[in-house]
Amino acid sequence: MTSVEEERPRALLAGASRRWVRLLPWAVAFVLCVALLPTTIVVLTADYGLNGGVASALAVGQAAPLLLAVVRPLRAWYVVFAADVAGALALLAVDFQERLLWPFPPTGLVGYVALCLALGLRERTRTLLLVWLATAGANVGLGFVAPHGAGARELLLTILGGIALLLGGVLRERYEVRRRLAEQETISEAERGRRTLLEERARIARELHDVVAHHMSVITVQADTAEYRLASLSPEVREEFTSIAATARESLGEMRRLLGVLRNEEAHGELVPQPGLAQIGQLVDATARTGGPVEFTPCDAEVPETVGLSAYRIVQEALANVVRHAPGAATRVSLSVARPADGRGGERLTVLVVNDPPPEPPAGPLEVGGTGHGLVGMRERVRLVGGTLDAGPLPDGGFRIAAQLPLTEEDFT
Numbered sequence: 013m014t015s016v017e018e019e020r021p022r023a024l025l026a027g028a029s030r031r032w033v034r035l036l037p038w039a040v041a042f043v044l045c046v047a048l049l050p051t052t053i054v055v056l057t058a059d060y061g062l063n064g065g066v067a068s069a070l071a072v073g074q075a076a077p078l079l080l081a082v083v084r085p086l087r088a089w090y091v092v093f094a095a096d097v098a099g100a101l102a103l104l105a106v107d108f109q110e111r112l113l114w115p116f117p118p119t120g121l122v123g124y125v126a127l128c129l130a131l132g133l134r135e136r137t138r139t140l141l142l143v144w145l146a147t148a149g150a151n152v153g154l155g156f157v158a159p160h161g162a163g164a165r166e167l168l169l170t171i172l173g174g175i176a177l178l179l180g181g182v183l184r185e186r187y188e189v190r191r192r193l194a195e196q197e198t199i200s201e202a203e204r205g206r207r208t209l210l211e212e213r214a215r216i217a218r219e220l221h222d223v224v225a226h227h228m229s230v231i232t233v234q235a236d237t238a239e240y241r242l243a244s245l246s247p248e249v250r251e252e253f254t255s256i257a258a259t260a261r262e263s264l265g266e267m268r269r270l271l272g273v274l275r276n277e278e279a280h281g282e283l284v285p286q287p288g289l290a291q292i293g294q295l296v297d298a299t300a301r302t303g304g305p306v307e308f309t310p311c312d313a314e315v316p317e318t319v320g321l322s323a324y325r326i327v328q329e330a331l332a333n334v335v336r337h338a339p340g341a342a343t344r345v346s347l348s349v350a351r352p353a354d355g356r357g358g359e360r361l362t363v364l365v366v367n368d369p370p371p372e373p374p375a376g377p378l379e380v381g382g383t384g385h386g387l388v389g390m391r392e393r394v395r396l397v398g399g400t401l402d403a404g405p406l407p408d409g410g411f412r413i414a415a416q417l418p419l420t421e422e423d424f425t
Contacts, residue, residue: 021083024133027191037082037130044126048075052119056099060108060117070099074123085130089143092127093150096120096169100154108159115154116169128173132180140177147173205388212389216396232260288320289313289347292327296345299331304340306331311347315361319417322393323347323363329389330365330413338370341410349419358420360399369409390415 024037049071056067073095081088100115108114116124131143148170155166235257239250287295289311296308315323327345334343346364351357387403390413394401399417406412 023082024085024130040126041078041082044123045075045078048078048119048123052117055117055119056103059112060103061106062102066102070095070102071119074099074120078123078127081127081130085127085134086139089127089131092124093146096124097150097154104157104159110160113165113168114158114160115151115166121169121172124169125172125176128176129180132177132182133184134180137181140181144170144174144177208388209392212392215389216392228260228264232257232264235260286317286321287324288317289315289323290320292324292345292347295324295328295331299335299343302335302339304334304338305342307342307344309344309346309348311349311361313349313361313419315349315417315419319361319397319419322397322399322417323361323415325393326363326390326413326415327365329386333386333411334365334367338367338411340372341367341370343367358418361417361419363413363415363417365413366406367410 023034025033028034052071052074053064053067056062056070057064062070074092077088077091080091096116099117099120103114103117113121128143132140135143151167151170158166235253238253239245245253293308293310296306300306331343331345334341344364344366346362348362348364349359350362351359387401390403391401394415394417397417399415401416402412402414404412
């Protein structure tokens with residue numbers, strides 16, 4: 013027994029999505045086998061005058077392998093081809109009418125053409141060419157011993173077999189092209205999603221740089237000015253503050269270098285402060301001016317800059333989606349701070365954006381671009397601060413986005 017087992021062969025059309033298509037080769041092979049087996053015996057004995065035992069053996073050799081052709085058409089061809097040639101030679105020993113086909117009777121033609129179609133669906137082009145050359149060679153060779161002289165009709169097997177091989181090969185190539193195209197589309201979609209996620213993460217990192225850099229700058233200034241503001245500091249404490257300032261400046265430099273890696277040709281540095289809760293009202297007003305009524309419930313609570321920035325971007329992307337996909341729809345934006353209902357954890361900022369169905373279904377998105385990457389960006393913003401996001405359509409045709417953003421560092425996950 014070899015160490016590598018032979019791969020189990022797959023039936024023709026086994027990869028089809030529909031069950032009836034997968035069963036079709038078996039049904040055709042069964043019908044041909046059942047129909048051709050007795051018919052071949054009758055034709056060879058009654059019309060050609062061949063001995064019954066020989067006719068039966070030839071019928072089995074020409075029809076039975078058609079069932080094998082569903083999984084191994086090339087092996088079935090070896091048997092059928094040998095049986096057809098043997099049948100042609102056997103017919104030379106009997107006297108049959110000139111009007112009858114030779115070297116291959118009609119029943120043999122039907123089975124052989126069906127087998128060639130199966131070969132075309134499975135084998136490579138080189139194999140198909142060799143099969144056709146073998147068929148043509150046998151056909152021409154037998155023509156030299158034709159009992160009634162050679163003619164064009166004696167080449168029917170070569171012609172019809174070649175057409176069946178060509179048709180099967182074309183269908184196989186078409187299927188392979190479609191399969192590869194579907195695989196490539198799947199890969200492209202996965203790569204597109206991955207690229208979208210990475211782009212959004214890089215965008216978030218660039219924005220967070222400004223937030224963190226502000227705090228690091230404050231630390232640096234406080235540490236540098238401590239010896240001037242606090243006159244009673246000992247030399248050891250002053251040295252400690254100097255070390256803190258140096259470490260903070262070094263961290264700022266490392267952050268700038270990291271930001272340079274994350275930037276690309278299309279991403280330019282923002283020269284304005286990063287937005288927060290205070291700017292959401294302006295964002296709502298700008299959206300309302302585009303034609304869609306927006307109801308806004310603000311929140312005056314103090315939140316960390318990172319949470320405020322995440323809340324702003326979530327509302328920004330949610331409103332952009334309303335403008336693109338539900339123009340004119342009434343929208344409600346609310347911000348609130350509260351503790352979870354179960355009492356676990358600290359306070360959380362709840363960001364809620366709900367829109368009704370649009371007055372008229374849009375023919376297509378009004379905008380092709382956006383400020384971010386939709387739900388992908390929202391989920392990344394929420395994940396950044398350890399919150400949760402619930403987004404989905406409403407029964408009436410609207411859409412709801414609800415984000416819970418922790419306000420205390422110990423709640424971050």
